[in-house]
Every structure is written in C-alpha cells, then in structure tokens.
Amino acid sequence: MATSETKTTTTSTTPHHHRTVYHSGHGSTTSASGGRYEDSRAVTTEKTKVKKKGWSSAAKDAAIGAGVGAVGGAIISKDKSKGAIIGGVLGAGGGYILGRHKDKKTGRY
Numbered sequence: 001m002a003t004s005e006t007k008t009t010t011t012s013t014t015p016h017h018h019r020t021v022y023h024s025g026h027g028s029t030t031s032a033s034g035g036r037y038e039d040s041r042a043v044t045t046e047k048t049k050v051k052k053k054g055w056s057s058a059a060k061d062a063a064i065g066a067g068v069g070a071v072g073g074a075i076i077s078k079d080k081s082k083g084a085i086i087g088g089v090l091g092a093g094g095g096y097i098l099g100r101h102k103d104k105k106t107g108r109y
Contacts, residue, residue, distance in 0.1 A: 056108055058099035065095020 055063075069091020070084040077083020103109045 056099065057102035057106070058096050061095035061099030061102070062092045063095070065091035065093070065098075067091070069094075 066088045070088035072091070073083035073085070073087020074080045075083075076087070100109070
C-alpha cells in the first residue's frame with residue numbers, strides 16, 4: 001500500500017492570508033478480495049485572517065445614541081445638565097444593544 005502526500009503552502013501578497021493544500025498521491029491498492037481500486041483524496045484547508053478595521057456597529061451606535069440621548073435629555077428635562085447625563089447614558093446603552101445585534105448579524109462577533 002503505497003501513498004505519497006505532498007503539502008503545498010501558498011502565501012499571497014495580502015497580509016494575514018494563508019492557504020494550505022494537501023494532496024494525497026494517486027496509487028492503486030489491492031483489496032483483500034483481490035480487486036483493485038484507485039485511492040485519490042484531497043484535503044483543502046483555508047485559513048483567512050483579516051484584521052477588522054474601524055469601529056464596530058456597537059461602538060458607532062453607542063456613540064450616536066449617547067449624543068442623541070444627551071441632546072434629547074437636555075431639551076426635555078427641566079434640569080438641563082442632569083437630563084443630558086441621563087439621556088446620554090440611556091442613549092449609549094440603547095445604541096450599543098442595537099449595534100451589537102447588527103455586529104452579530106454581519107459576523108463581526
């Protein structure tokens with residue numbers, strides 16, 4: 001039973017991309033009943049690591065929510081500074097929850 005296996009590693013010019021391909025050799029093997037069959041298997045493993053750039057949707061939406069909440073809280077409340085703080089915190093929390101949901105949908109988390 002003779003098989004040979006070769007390993008080919010290819011690295012592209014883009015950083016963090018790595019591809020490994022295994023090819024097993026083509027050989028004929030005799031079975032216990034005397035018949036012959038061909039053995040041909042190929043395994044392909046591909047790992048791609050791409051650094052995610054920029055802000056996540058959770059971070060963007062939290063910042064936007066904090067700003068909108070602070071403005072809204074200051075407008076609505078009689079005590080402007082207290083309303084801005086409470087509105088900012090609530091807006092940031094709500095924005096984070098919505099953004100985290102978007103990130104999960106797109107596969108970021």
